[in-house]
Amino acid sequence: MTVATDVVDPADFEESAEKTTGKTPLIIKLLVAATFVVILNETIMINAMPSLMVDFEVTARTAQWLSSIFMLTMAAVIPITGWFLQRVTTRTAFTVAMVVFGTGTAIAGLAPTFEVLLAARGIQAAGTAVMMPLLMTTLMQVVAEKDRGRVMGQVTLAISVAPALGPAISGLILQLGSWRLIFAFVLPVAAGVTVFGLRHLKNVGETKVGPVSWTSVALAGIGFSALVYGLSEIGARSGGQLGVIIGIGVVFVAAFVAYQLRLQSSGSPLLDLRTLKHRNYAVTLVLMSIAFMAFLGSMILLPLYLQDIRGLSAVQTGLLVMPGGIAMGLLGPRVGRIYDLKGARVLVIPGAIVMVAALGALSRIQADTPYALILVVHVILMVSLAAIFTPVFTLGLGDLTPELYSHGSSLLGTLQQVAGAVGTAALIVILENRSSALVERGSEADAAFVGGLQWAFIAGAVLGVIVVALSLLLPPKQEGAAASVH
Incomplete structure (x- = not known):
């Protein structure tokens, strides 16, 4: 086993965290800032699609590959991060992630062809895929158990608000000029975070020597x-x-x-599946996966409705759903504090019930449903998810032993990608099958689409009921790894 020269023993960090209750370690603040930047990039291209199609003379179907390549690269890279984070120091992992992301951003801004831009987006995604597991793993190593909920809530703030702000920011930038300005905006921000991080970031834990x-x-x-x-x-x-x-x-x-x-x-x-021997982690993994199926599937449905039925632009759609993402993020720290005091059950059970109610309300949507009502229900849905995600992440990873933190983070991230794809596919199939059946019965296209949408939201609510049932398996209070069932 090799140890970096400036390694800090995790036990010492735990002790330090105990003495500085209420404070978030600088290393976590730096990683949250970096994660915010790279996650912001996931949705910042949405409003640039029309101008990209004109500049590169590609179809909408081809342009959509800019999103697909990001998703595919994330799905391919995240399973590797568990092994990677154990073999390199914290500073090395941070440097690799941000340099790769920055390189992709620079290439994208200068891309002479669509193919080059597509490759650049893949490079960006490779850097992004490392940041989230790095943040989660480091958090578990340096934050005392009694403060993890509060700090995890701050992480939720970053990962919820960033994608919500992406379309709004890109919409404003596009008012000033070319889509290339989006990358010109992201690159210096990413570079600044990288330089500041390298000045202040310290290594945490030990590295392992082992073949890939x-x-x-x-x-x-x-x-x-x-x-x-x-x-x-x-x-x-x-x-x-x-x-x-x-x-x-x-x-x-x-x-x-x-x-x-x-x-x-x-x-x-490469991915240590002994994490699944820890009961609480296994339960939260399944719960999180099903919650993501309902969440991401439903998040695809609402923009389809707003743009195809109500005729809103991508910018208008982004602005309508943005308050929900911001509310989810702002609630994260408060949810985390409650978790530290009361545990997961008191948050996840009511959160899951409210999620079912919100999806049930969306299943009553009509072609003329007031925008204000849609906004309110969406905010309620996102608030309910804040009550689920922060406690579940914290409880699940907290159930593992330290040497499994990186693998636990990697497995969570991997199944989020798969669950999101499964949920989206399932709800879209339900929407299309129901719509087709209604058209065959004589319904107009828009009315049939709304009818299919209602059934899809009902399916999302059914997934929510499963989340409620799984939440009953959570412990009354947070249990440490020592209390796990192996």
Whole structure:
């Protein structure tokens, strides 16, 4: 085992955190700022699609690949981060993530062709994929158990507000000129965060020496990217080709899992699945996955309705749903404090119930539903999710032993990608099948679409009921790793 020269023992950090109750370590503030910047980039391109289509003379279908490549790269890279974060120091991981992200941003801003821009977005995504597991892993290492909820709430603030602000910021920038200005805005911000971080960031914990399993890398990259892509294309494409892509994804993911179980005996799996032996982590993993299925699936439905039925632009749609994202983020720190005092159940159970109610309310949506009512229900939905995500993240990762933190963060991130794709695919299929059935019965296209939308939101509410049931399995109070069932 090798140790970085400026390594700080996690136990010392725990003791320090105990003495500085109420304060967030500087290292977490730096990583939250960096994570905010890279996550902001995920949604900042939404409003630039029309101008990109004109400049590069591509179709909307082709332009959509700028979002697809980001998603596919994230799905391929996140499973590797558990191994990566154990093999390099905190500063090295931060530097790699931000330099890769910055390089992709610079190339994107200067891209002479659509293909170059597409590759640049993939490079950006590779850097982004490292930041979230790095933040979560470091948080678990340096923050005392009794303060983790509060600090995790601040993380929720960053990851909720950033994507909500992305479309609004890009809309304002596009008023000033070309879509290239978006990258010109992001690059200096990312560079500033990187320079400041390198001046103040300290290494945490120890690094391990161990070989990388390139077979695992290949299986994970092909399997998860094929699975997420295939699922995300349901509704946009049809035919046997899509089934083949999904089938390939399933086979490669299954092979990846089997290979990781085999590698566990040698002590160097790419993704350590021994995390699943910890009861609370396993429960929160399933709960989080189903909640993400309902959440992301529903978040696809609302913009479809607002733009296709109500005729709103992408900017107007972004502004209407932005208050929900901001409310979710602002509530995060308060939810975290309650978690530190009361545990997960008192937050997750009512949060899940309110989520079901909000999705149920959206299932009553009509072609002329007032915008104010849609906004209020959406805010309620996002607030309910704040009561779920912060406690579940904190409880699940807190159930693990320190050497599994990076693998736990990686597995959570991986299943979020897969669950989001599954949820989106399932709800879109329900929407389209119901709409087609109504058209065959003589309904007009818009009325049929609204009818399909209602059924899709009902399906989301059913997923919410499952989340309620799973939340009853959570412990009354937070339990440490020592109390886990192995």
